Amino acid sequence: MRPLSYRNIHTADISEQNPQLHNQQFDDIYHHQDALAESRYVFHVGNQLLQQWQENATDTHFVIGETGFGSGLNFLTTRQLWQNTTNKPKQLHFISSEQWLLTPEQLQRAYQDFSDLQPDVARIQHVFHQRRAGFHRFQIDQDITLYLLLGDASSCLQQLNARVDAWFLDGFSPAKNPAMWSLELFTEMARLSVPGSTFATFTAASQVRKNLQKVGFEVTKTAGFQGKRERLVGQFKAAIEPVIVKKDWAPTPKISPTPERLTIIGGGIAGLCLAQVARQRGLHVTLIDQYEHALSGASGNPYALMMPYLTAQSSPEALFYWRAFEAAVQFYPDSVFNAIGVQATDKTSGSADGRTDLPNNLIQATENGFIYPGSGIIDTTSLLLYLLKAVDVYKTAQVSSIEQTTQGQWQINDASNHIIDCCDVLLVAAGIQSVRLLPEFKQWFSARRGQTELYQLADWPSEFDRAQLNNGYLLPIKQQQQVLMGGDYQHIPESDWFKPAKADPQDPQKNLNHWQKHSHNPALENATLLRTHSGIRANSLDHLPLCGPVVDGPQFKKDYADLHHGRHWQSYPAAQVRHNLYLLTGLGSRGYTSAPLLAEYLIAMILNQPLPLEHDLVKILHPNRFYYRQLKKPPR
Secondary structure (H helix, E strand, C coil): CCCCCCCECEECCECCCCCCCEECCCCEECCCCCHHHHHHHHHHHCCCHHHHHHHCCCCCEEEEEEECCCCCHHHHHHHHHHHCCCCCCCEEEEEEEECEECCHHHHHHHCCCCHHHHHHHHHHHHHHHCCECEEEEEEEECCEEEEEEECCHHHHHHCCCCCEEEEEECCCCCCCCHHHHCHHHHHHHHHHEEEEEEEEECCCCHHHHHHHHHCCEEEEEECCHHHCCCEEEEEECCCCCCCCCCCCCCCCCCCCCCCCEEEEECCCHHHHHHHHHHHHCCCEEEEEECCCCCCCCCCCCCEEEECCCCCCCCCHHHHHHHHHHHHHHHHCCCCCEECCCEEEECCCCCCCCHHHHCCCCCCEECCCEEEECCCEEEEHHHHHHHHHHHCCEEEECCCCEEEECCCCCEEEECCCCCEEEEECCEEECCHHHHHHHCHHHHHHEEEEEEEEEEEECCCCCCCCCCEEEECEEEEEEHHHCEEEEECCCEECCHHHCCCCCCCCCCHHHHHHHCCCCCCCHHHHHCCEEEEEEEEEEEEECCCCCEEEEEECHHHHHHHCCCHHHCCCHHHCCCCCEEEEEEEEECCCCCHHHHHHHHHHHHHHHHCCCCCCCCHHHHHHHCCCHHHHHHHHCCCC
16 A cells, blocks of 8 residues: 555546547547446446435435546436435435546546536536545535545555445456456455445456455346446445454444434534534534633634645645645635735755645745745634534533443533533543543643734735744734734643633734844834734644544553564454544644544544545544554563
């Protein structure tokens, strides 16, 4: 499995001479004049989609997996079928892999003879602008989600965590592109299937049939489309070989049966994003925070910087923040996020800097650093009004402890041991307060106090059109002629972690000092200080968030006690989790960038929906990673 890194996929090599859309690499066409009818016959009828949807109409979602996205034709025909069907599950998740993506121009050429499909094609045109290898998630309709996995199909499926109900096998012909029909790929299909999962394909090649049977699929030959040769359909019975899970230490448990409500502790950006995603999925949300108004703690600045964290050398961590930035741009409405761009001073950049190879709409090199053209500023006041609509019940209380009752519910108590709330599913997203409620995590955290100042400018510098990043940050709010300044983060002792953050009267001058040699400095020196805000941010030791289920630490240390001896991972049991308890914290100073993707990921896990993160990213974010690393080291 290829490690995750900064890299782009290749654009499809399309012949300019052939009137049909012809892929020169595989010497094959994408589709012909009867393509719509063939897609419906081969994949919709072959998988008995209407029957499956009717039989599972009470389910929360239905998942289709496809090998070979191509021009997106099968997705478009399936979307039409879904929209014209009334008796069906609530949500459709369509997962498709592609290694050679068409460009938007090639997409238009592919559908030039399908005038009836033009409105549908316009709906997915933005998908074909993507070139970053890895997972992409698009909310095409309120009830249809498209997951596009860019890269080698087998490698992409190895990174996928999902349960697939129906498979579309639609790569180029087995003789011309054998990798799309390999035993390796079908083994991953088997891992992602359950008994009864169906498949359909246009081919009847004997090697395809044998490979599918080897991994546990029952295969049947049926008549091909309009008199063509036979094709294969069938369903998954049981895995022939045991399914191997390589991350038992990092479980991603669903909740069964699907919950109708949940409780979130923490009213910062993490908790509010969780509330928004949960409400979109139809869940009732109770939010508990120590402040009367949400977004009052570490997330309480009047404006926030939203940009990716990209490093000179490619890494899974940098890839996560790239992924998070993409998700955040989709998550925040235009009324909240203003993509004015960010200019960052970075004297470490050089010719070997991996960031210079990244897309220009993400980052651009300059003489003194980089410009992030799609980054910008979030108006947190407008954001709060937008996100609070997702909260059904808001409770103001200082949570002092959580405990599980004998009935399995979570009881949330205040300092007087009075019960604040009792719930089946609990999400702790309370920043540094999270480690007070779950003290086993305290050893892997530090806390920093951050302070910002909001200034009113008398004169607006004409060139002040981008946010500035230089040790500290400077956010221009042009309409109000205001500037938000911050960035002086101070480590604080553990004894002060859970106390209210106190403003430091020396901070304004410290923050101003960052900009003494900047062209905007004269305007800043004459500015009027309007307000300050101080907050305490939780930082993990590896500077990445903790997101996922809370593992039973004592039991895990017992089960994995001899991990440092190098015993093969297959001999260890799956890590046991604390029932229906999840954690999201450690977002540091990048919460507004990372919270939307982390919320999507965590709620998808709880509801047993396809995870929008690759296995490699799941592991570096899992709350159990520190226990695992600790036990891998030989004892002193």
